[in-house]
Amino acid sequence: MTKRAEIYLALVHYPVLNRQGDKICSAITNLDIHDIARTCTTFGVEGFFIVTPSQEQKALAQRVMKHWLTGAGGRFNPDRKRAFEQVTIVDSVAEAIELIGHPRDQIGMFATSARKIDECISWERFEKIVYKPEFECILLLFGTASGLHEECLHECDGVICPIYGPTDYNHLSVRSAVAITLDRITGIRRQ
Structure with a gap:
């Protein structure tokens, strides 16, 4: 198997945009924590960060995580516990x-x-970045x-082109994306 860069994922709740284009801090959802942690574990992601400076939102995420890491949920479902072990709550991308x-x-x-960004990186090119790594890891x-606020986008080394289906409808949940x-x-391609 070809060596790939280590992959980390950050689900950013701040700084993001509301529908009017204002910078906000969005709410954490239980489903996002569950589903993204499980997806990250399935695909061999080294770490999953939940980014929020909100103490109230952090407390919510910590309560959910505690149930699955040290509470009844983890004892009942060790696979779910395994997925939650790689989740870290942080104040910022930094x-x-x-x-x-x-x-x-x-x-x-x-x-x-989901927005088309000028000079976005094609999926083919991004796969080459991951598998012919010039970086030790990818975040x-x-x-x-x-979506992400401009200040977040400007800190990045690039923006991957949006995911498109065969229609003009482009409103995937973040879990699906x-x-x-x-x-x-x-993913392993099976024929």
């Missing part, structure tokens, strides 16, 4: 980068967006609400 432990120039930080940023993205770049 804190996630610090916890990854590589110098910033060895971390390729790439955003995803994939997924925005919540109406994560699963499709990880399958495209790490």
